Amino acid sequence: MTNHYIDLQHCDVFLIMGSNAAENHPIAFKWVMKAKERGAKIISVDPRFTRTSAKADFYAALRSGTDIAFIGGMIKYILENEKYFKDYVVNYTNASFVVDEKFDFNDGLFSGFDPATRKYDRSSWSLKKDKDGIPERDLTLQNPRCVFQLLKKHYSRYDIEKVSAITGTPVEDLKTVYEMYSTTGVKDKAGTIMYALGQTQHTTGVQNIRTFCIMQLLLGNIGISGGGVNALRGEPNVQGSTDQAILFHILPGYLAAPRASQQAFDEYLKNITPKSADPRSANWQQNYPKYAVSLLKSWYGEKATKENEFGYSWLPKIDDGQDYSIMTTFDVMYDKKIKGLVVIGQNPACSLPNANKIRTAMTNLDWFVHMNIFDNETASFWKGPGMDPKKIKTEVFLLPAAASMEKAGSMTNSGRWVQWKYKAAEPPGDAISVGDIIYRIMSKVKEFYKKEKGAFPDPIVNLKWDYADKKGWFDPMKVAMEMNGRFLEDVTVGDKTYKKGECVPSFALLQADGKTSSGNWIHCGGFTQDGTNLSMRRKKDDPTGLGLFSQWAWAWPVNRRIIYNRASVDLNGQPYNPKRPLLAWVDGKWVGDVPDGPWPPMSDQEKGKYPFIMKPDGLAALFGPGLIDGPFPEFYEPLEGPLSNNLLGKQLTNPAIKIFSRSCDPVAGCDPRYPVVMTTYTCTEHWCTGGGTRWASWLTEAMPRAYVEMSEELAEIKGIKNGDEVKVESARGSLTCIAMVTTRFRPFKCGDQVIHQVGMTYNYGWLFPKDCGESANLLTPTVGDANSMTPEYKAFMVNVRKV
């Protein structure tokens, strides 16, 4: 989240789209209801009328996978009706920047596309710079090649009738949403976006979010209290695990993972460190070398020296052009090229697309280690449906793990608050924390490599591995301190000297010469110099009255509760919205939240800096050349969709997605055998694949068995009655479940076509309870977003029939 949960109470108009917050973030939703009691309006946009929709002031249905068309229409509406917040757009976004002459867009493709490789040459997606290397600007926004005009041109194609024919949303409903939401484009109103996996799990997932960003920037809704683009992450610790680099393309703190072509550390640093010649741009990412060196010092300790590039050569490098996403990993496993697998607290046999393929792939493993609090369909894949245990060679180790309340450590919520938790109970039986399991395994691996060497022992034997307490147990506090980082020698910054061994109290003090360590630069500052763990704070002081609670736990970065908060003030540092002042420049200093940098307001021509400090140019990107599939979001149909034409251009699907083309991954778009759009989701009562919740009798009592929700109209066509047992089939698999016939799903009228949609939760699996039904992921296709490889769980094609 750019903001945080409590801040939702300050919103004036909510657009909840791609999130079913009432069901999946039920506790957070109280802040939405609080805002509603104050008079805020809630808009729910979802293919299905959900428990969130039931609480909304206005509900609009859209066909799964058509979000960019829906919001693209809104961008057109905002621009053409001048609903945007002009001061903000001119001063804080790159609307005024001039784009390279060679940039173009035609028939659904941006300039530079190579169909043979399915890749863009992005060199033409660049900004014009003056002789000093500073982007050229036209503050009147009239230059036909400026970002503002190109944006306007791009979305001029998204006229409301066309959008309606794509999304299936009636024109009147589109108009209502556009009007309601764009009322927030004034300085004293805030609109917020609440989204979740309903936006990300598409082949255009990242661009879906970009569309929101553009809309929010036009309305001046980013960096302000009550606004923002707010990703509601999974409640346990999804934000925390992403921060610690659970994804393949990053190192901790979102530093880029090294590529094979970056064999030298200098080369890597050059690639990940953006440059700016503009003295008004803070370009905070110019500090990445300090963070990368401090990370290596944290991992390799004294073994990391300037002479050996701090051990950079020991890091694994990803082959250029290759991705190590989970879908690709299992694809390679299916191809028998992976021998061993460790799965921690996950259930890929139910949670990954085309789960039959996933389960088959696992039979190719020599060994498989699973850590969990319960048995699940993954741990027991070898005795699942269609498996003959006698023919499966895989040796399986199931290691009993402590549950979250049986161990101490930090959890990071969606609002980036790092909160320390304490152990509430001893784990049962032989169960120990996953931290202990990993600590013991790695200690043993180090011992073996030390003794027996092996092909490449350096990264393992040189790893600093000292996170146990005196009794040999894994100590999460030691890890937390390591992530914060320490001074490894006495360091003097300005007039202050920090002693060797002290905690680094801010990432601004990290060094690129090896004198500091930090296992994750964004966590740096979570400890004070003397080693106080700020995530343990529980003070409820609220001096701003905005519910920032700055002394409750600690938020990254540097305890900033709302990021890009200098965009909430005008050029003189005065809050745009005096009713909710997040920040103000008073008597030569900032008052309120922790500002995005110490510099004075922008009206100070010499010292003022642009507010979007993580962008190289300092301004928020309406034109965003950083993604691989286009600098402006463009609507494409899902890979497996119901229509053979894209009404907005000749390109049907996202041209830059990776295609898994083997026979085990069939795709059947516009196929009469599978005429119904399907989407998947979850419910309040179960968590993800139900691996934990299906064992809780009160929850299975409330949601006992897999069901497919469908409209009354589709049920009539198919001769299905509410409560009937039905078969749901896709090109990849089939399952039996119960039909839930409801007025909460309606057919979509897309131009002349009537398109039906159904939906299922993915909360079930064959293991337990015995009759609860199978995973909806037997049906989903192996395809992901072009940038992130997040699977397209949200839009694909099926058939439904009565059993």
Added chain:
Amino acid sequence: MSNGKSILVDTSLCTACRGCQVACKQWNGLPGTKTKQIGTYQNPQDLSSDTYKVVRFAEGKKENGKPYWYFFSDMCRHCVDPPCLEKAGEPSAIYQDKASGAVIYTKVTKKLDTDAIIESCPYNIPRMGKDGTLAKCTMCLDRQQANMVPACVQSCPTGAMVFGERSAILTEAKSRVEALKGVYPKAQAIDADSVRVIFIVSDEPQKYHQYAAG
């Protein structure tokens, strides 16, 4: 008695998360029963001697053609003058707690004409267990006596359920209904004068549940 305690259930704030349904079972030590998916989110289908609180889901089409989905976390209303108590006429079986006004059933209900008592409840609440006794919500009298709010109220994330002195709850019910009426002209606090568990609805009670208003 008309003082004592009350619970407000403002369905306009309820998201049907069913935390109350589960919390009730957890506190009262009631088992998860074997249920079937029959084409609805509502499960268990009804109250029982193992289920004192059930969230009822009702859906349909509004006048403008858009769907509605109403949630009603059904439970004993703890009537100010309970017909079941009167029908029983046996204080060792059904009595009213003096401090709170909670209506409490004991094992002695087994000896009563249970059908007649069930029949006497306008809200269709009491259920007979396998042992022949009648069972229903206790307003968590044991928690109240330990200075805790009822388990269902404790679990509610949105503030849809509030517990407190009856006079304060009546005032709050009145002001909430007034506020709701601006948008929902049919808003009302059902039978506020005669029950302790007061449901606020923003549409006709029958659209929520057959016995919502008795």
